[in-house]
Amino acid sequence: MASKKLHFLLLFLFLFLLPHFPEVTSQTEPQILLQIKKDFGNPDSLSSWIDSTSHCSWLGISCTGTSVTSVLLSGNNLTSSVPTSLCQLPNLTHLDLSFNFLRGHFPTSLYNCTHLRHLDLSQNLFVGSIPADINLLSPSKLEFLSLSANNFSGDIPPSVGKLESIVELLLDNNLFNGTIPAELGNLSTLQTLWLANNPFPPAEIPSSFGNMTSLSFxxxxxxxxxxxxxxxxxxxxxxxxxxxxxxxxxxxxPTAIWMLDKLQIVYLYHNKLVGDISVKFGTRSLVSVDLSMNALTGMIPEFFGKQVNLTVLNLYYNNLSGTIPASIGVLPALSDIRLFNNRLTGALPSELGKNSPLWNIEVDDNELSGELPESLCAGGILTSIVVSNNKFTGRIPESLGNCSSLNNVQIQRNRFSGEVPAGIWTSAVNLTTVMMGHNSLSGELPERLPWNLTRLEMDSNRFSGSIPSSAPSLLVFVAGNNSLSGTIPENLAGISKLQVLSLGNNRISGEIPASISVLTSLTDLDLSGNRLSGELPESIGSLPVLTTLDLSENRLSGNIPAEIGNLKLNRLNLSSNSLDGEVPVPFQNQAYDQSFLSNPNLCSSNSLVNLRACGRRWSARSDKLSRGLLAVFIILGSLCFLGALALGLFMLREYRRRRDGSVLKAWKVTSFHKVDVLESNIVRGLTDDNLVGTGGAGMVYRVQVAGDTAVAVKKIWNSRKLDDKLEKEFLAEVEILGSIRHANIVKLYSCISNSKSKLLVYEYMENGSLDQWLHSSRRVDGRGSLDWPARLRIAIGAARGLCYMHYDCSSPIVHRDVKSSNILLDSEFTAKIADFGLARMLVKAGEAESVSAIAGSFGYMAPECGWLRKVNDKVDVYSFGVVLLELTTGREANGGGDEHGSLADSVWRYFQEGGGGQVSDLVDKEIQDPVHTEAIEIALKLGVICTSAAPTSRPSMKDVLQVLQRCNERNGRDGVEITGFGEYDGAPLLGTKWGSRRRKSLTDTVTDTDAGAKSDHVILLQ
Structure with a gap:
């Protein structure tokens, strides 16, 4: 009886307490997966996840038996946060959510996945810091962790060093701006560590990294x-x-590095490493070595000639000397050797190319001599040979004439002689670039040049024969200073794409054909120093983009057609001909006063210097004065001239005495850098002969001061009444330039002033301004175009300068007049920001400053400058974006757009309207190269983002610099896409997708549903 009561009591308690027991989960794994699908927002990519099929066959699902062990959903357009339901899968070991658009902070819910061995969250939009307790992520089992290409910031937590089983740790391409923990050295199992492309603060590499003894990458x-x-x-x-x-x-x-037996890849380029490459023994497994752009000295060691697996050897931009080891020529795998810009001497290895699949050799800008090896194209795949600016002699190897793979030949500025192998023009079916100027080469060009040849520079040689009549892709033809003869082809349709035609100082005769009007892309035409005769064809006036015309020193006659006056010429020279009549009215001004010399029958109705007035001829028949009266006038005039000359000499001597005496004592000199510059030398150097430029605020002179040293002197004004606006601009430039120091900002040496003149003395930039290299309308004689690697380096340098101004100065600086003419280039083409006359210091970082007037240059000026009195650093970002568009399209900022507006407006409209073609349609033809296509398009699209109308939609200069650096890192490699800019939870969004080929629209919107988000807009650029 008691037993029955006990059972009854227990039953009662069970029924009573049952509702209060924890709920027992009875979900099956298919049900968990369907919940995961729901938590992801039921994306279309998971439409195959349905009850009617086996869950182990669903997209991205792998099972062991019937239990899910892997969820692999890379590249499935997932846009939510990471579902917490994932860790309900009890046996999950592999989780790959890479290449999606997942947002939020690091998903700590994954700590519940206790069996996880492989976690890949790379290529998403995560933000914030990595949790300090990251070691709780399956600490004893996790072998692979990839957080690459997100927006994580802050420190890498020291607790990462407690992931005791980790083998691969990938943290590259984020926004980490904290420390690299020394605790990483505790990871004795780690084989792969990626930390690249993060804005860490300056620090040394922890010596504890040497404890990662399993590390291979x-x-x-x-x-x-x-x-x-x-x-x-x-x-x-x-x-x-x-x-x-x-x-x-x-x-x-360290010598010890070269003693590592397994070492295959060594990339140490673009540092400041010094000393010899001291290697004598150790590894023989090297595959790729890049030590370029350092300050290494000494000889190239024989060590490299023993690396039987070596395919790439890059040692360019160092101070290496001596000869190239002959053993390098017998390496069986060598395909790419780049040794340019060193001080190497001697000959190239005689067997170079004979034993290996050599496709690229670049040894330009050295002191190499001897002849080129016959075996360079023995492997049949040589694509590029660049040996310019050396002392090579002899003939061009006949074997290069049979090298069908040749694409790029640059042998200019050597001592080559003899005829160019005929096969170069017929066998090299992919030939696009030939630069062989300044040698002693001879021979004739074929009537038809290779179909895809775009650039032929052969000036200053001994070529003869006639001008080719067919070169369908030729853009640049420079053949001056040769012995070319014959006439200009009557039918120019075969070379109708020409942009530059330079044939000066040859023996070309006959007339200039009227058919020259078919060259509608021609910007530069130089036919000077020939034997051309007849009249100028009026069709020259119909060339729409011609900016340089030189027909001097010929035998041209007749009138100058009025139609030529319609041209917008920056340079015109018709001197030393037999032209007559009145000069077209548009050319009757001081800008063209040297354009018509030695044409005695030309005249001008507007007192143009060096031309007589129309209607007046000094002849006996037309002169109304008698011979006697004329003689009297001549005598009186001579006496007046001699008297004026004597007075002038006396005044000049007195002026010099006063200037060199008491006047110089009045100069006030404020120095910012120690340099041997005397104010008297500066003042004496301000002559017309030294004038190199003018601007809205004054004139710029190049003044030689000590030996070969030159400085640039900017003269702000020269009047007794000071202009308030110029005074403010002067003081602004002095205040800013005198207080900052940066490799990418022009250096101000001193300020010299007195009561009448104010001068700025700063470093002279040998290569002028960027716009003089980009735009043919401003291009200085003798300057060619810049290739893409040079343009990208210039963009990175300018971006670094602006980043310094915006973030690293004690008071942040907004330049407010960034443009290609204010980006100067030194002898090494290092970019430096100049002209701070419109710059303003901000009182606080991030605080806008009120300005009293619109400042900037049309085409570069951000839209808000016209209606806002408060501006911030985003105006510089806009202007820099325009510079990026100039670099990539080759068009001018204010004249390179369509008929509707500026360059920025034109490119934006192209994208908004679908473009009607490929992005490559916008790219400057001078840099179109399949090797760099991806990088160029990224830079162009970055320029589009920077020129967004809304300041808040533009990235910061830090973000811009980071993308350009990544672009440079991947320049010439495949598969690079920018993912986006924006803001999430106060952190900037910037991701980069490597290797993805997926395309989206320019401005896809990602809507953020998290309560903590502060912005719901992300610009995606793919």
Missing amino acids: LWMTSTNVFGEIPDSFGKLKNLMHLDLAMNRLAGRI
């Missing part, structure tokens, strides 16, 4: 590390791939 490009490479790296016995490029490392390369 270390990638730390662009991580802002400095100092020496730790000697502890000699303990990394398993290291195969070492990439520390684009940092500020200095000192010698």
